[in-house]
Amino acid sequence: TQFVALIIMLFLYFGIMFVVYxxxxxxxxxxxxxxxxxKSLHEPMYIFIAALLFNSLxxxxxxCPKLLIDFLSDKQITTIxxxxxxxxxxxxxxxxxxLLLSAMAYDRYVSISKPLQYHAVMKQKIVRLLLGLAWLVxxxxxxxxxxxxxxxxxxxxxxNGIFCNNSISKLFCMNSVASTVYVMYGVFLITNAVFVPLIFILFTYIKILAICCKSSSDVSKKAFQTCSPHLLVLISFSCLCSFDIIIARLQINLSKTTRFILxxxxxxxxxLFNPVIYGLKNSILIKLIKVLVNDKMWPICEIKILITLL
Known part of the structure; x- marks a missing residue:
């Protein structure tokens, strides 16, 4: 009975994860x-959105692919x-x-604080440089x-987990010197890769908020519409980063089910959250998505009409 329940649970997890993926x-x-x-969307703001969605993909x-294979395998094995x-x-x-969210925050700051100089500041070379640094650094x-x-x-x-994250460091036998160096470099990474970008983003949006307070209601409304998706994504990703740092790094004891869900x-x-937010919050993308869906669905509608007439 337990074996059958385990098989059903694994196939259930596989089905849910496959659909979501x-x-x-x-x-x-x-x-x-x-x-x-x-081509009208080949502007810095939409290029950064595309880069962020590509990064999410x-x-x-x-x-996900490795997890889907593991769900259908008798033994979950991988090499070091x-x-x-x-x-x-x-x-x-x-x-x-x-870093992509930092670049997007800087892009929004330039567009709101220096609208007349926006295209002069956010040149294609600058955009390419920011994208390259975001993935390379x-x-x-x-x-x-x-x-x-x-x-x-x-x-x-x-x-200790369903995939290889920070817990991989617990697999190795480190002496006191190597362990100290590893921990110190880990603190440097967290500070440099997490806290510095977050501080920059928060500082940038505080500056944007200060500009909006001094501007008209139309400017403030437009700024809110363009910045709110970035803030929602930032809050979402920050919470997930906090989980990884607190749970995985500090090795807090959790049940297998709780750890699996988190x-x-x-x-x-x-x-999945990123495209939903940017699709729902951006009026231009919503219109283009509707046009794309209607264009793709039109041939299907024609086939249904022909079948009905026959």
Whole structure:
């Protein structure tokens, strides 16, 4: 009976996760496609939105396919190099998420504070530079920690989680010196990759709020409409980062079910949350999504009409 219940539960988890992962791919890809085909949207704001959604798509793809395979496997096995690579990509994309949100905050600040100089400041070269740094800097910062951990011997072969995150460091037998260096570099990473971007974003939005207070109601309303999605995404992602730092890093004891649900929120909730927020909060994207849906559904409607007439 317990074996049958376990099989049913695994297939249930597989079904839910598969459906959500398909939704993540479809929602993010739809907005990416709309931004790609409409040249009028090839502006810094929409380019950053596209980059953020593409990052979310990569973020979920780093974990979901492997988890789906594990649900259908008798034994959940991975190699240390696969685990290290998954952890490396996972945290690289997490750092890129915060830097992309920082770039978006700076873009909104320039557009609101210096509207006449916006295109002169946010040139294509600047946008490309910000995008490149957003993905390159977190990856480069993680290289030393990967080298430190993987030069040590392994003491245990069981990862405390459903995928390879910060808990991978507990697999290695580190001496006191290596452990101290690893912890100190971890503090540097958290400060540099999490707190610095968050402080910059908060400072930027405080400046935007100060400008809005001195401006007319129309300017304030427009600023709120463009900035509110970024703030919602920032709050969402900050909560998920806090979970990873507090739970995974400090090794707080939680039940397997609670840890499983919280881990799934990290890889499923946020990548699905981003396109919904930007799709619902942006009137231009809403109109283009409706046009795209109507265009795609029109041939199906025609077929139904023909079948009915026949």
């Amino acid at each position: 398909i939704l993540i791919i479809c929602c993010n890809s739809t907005i990416l496609y709309i931004i790609w085909i409409h 990569l973020f979920s793809t780093t974990v 190099w696969q685990c290290s690579f998954q952890s490396f990509v996972y945290y690289s994309l997490s750092g890129a998420e915060l 977190p990856a480069c910062q993680l290289v030393p920690s990967v080298i430190i951990s993987n030069t040590e011997k392994m003491c245990t072969f069981t990862v 881990n799934l929120q990290v890889v499923l909730y946020h990548p």
